Amino acid sequence: MNREQAKKLLPIIQAFAEGKTILVQEDIDWRYLSDDADFNLNPLRYRIKREPKYRPFKDAKECWQEMQKHQPFGWIKASHGYFNIIGIMNDKINFGTNNNWLDYEYMFNMYKFIDGTTFGIKEE
Numbered sequence: 001m002n003r004e005q006a007k008k009l010l011p012i013i014q015a016f017a018e019g020k021t022i023l024v025q026e027d028i029d030w031r032y033l034s035d036d037a038d039f040n041l042n043p044l045r046y047r048i049k050r051e052p053k054y055r056p057f058k059d060a061k062e063c064w065q066e067m068q069k070h071q072p073f074g075w076i077k078a079s080h081g082y083f084n085i086i087g088i089m090n091d092k093i094n095f096g097t098n099n100n101w102l103d104y105e106y107m108f109n110m111y112k113f114i115d116g117t118t119f120g121i122k123e124e
Contacts, residue, residue, distance in 0.1 A: 012046045013039065021049035054120040056108035060088045063104070066121060067113075075114040076107075082114065 001009075016022050022033040025045045033046070057063040067074065067085070074085045076095065087094035092101040108120045 008044075009039070009046070012048065015048045023047050023049055053123045054108070054118040055123055056104040056120050058104075058121075059090045062121060063088055063093065070113040070115050070117060072114060076111045076119060077114055078111050083111075 012022060016033070016037065022037070023030040023046070024033045024037075024040075025047075030047070032049075039046075057066065076083050076085060083095040085093060085095045087101075089101070092103050093107055094101050104120075108118070111119045113119055
């Protein structure tokens with residue numbers, strides 16, 4: 001292996017060490033690399049699986065539509081507990097008490113749907 005090959009393979013090995021999913025090319029197909037991988041020195045045969053990108057909701061309609069995809073409906077979670085959403089406005093969401101309105105950006109960063117999915121919209 002030369003230095004240029006090492007530079008190309010280093011991010012793959014780093015991602016593998018961090019627990020990210022690595023794909024390896026076999027002929028024209030890509031498959032998941034196993035946890036006990038024996039790396040071939042050809043860096044072009046490997047790639048890091050792209051994680052989906054999410055963004056905060058832009059308005060109440062978008063939030064409502066996405067909420068309907070997650071069960072149990074209206075429940076979210078954070079490191080400090082589970083909560084039921086009781087109100088949605090165009091720029092804020094409410095759970096718990098009448099005066100607990102938080103903006104979509106904050107909710108995106110701090111909460112997840114109860115199924116573990118990011119509390120936001122998946123961008124394609």
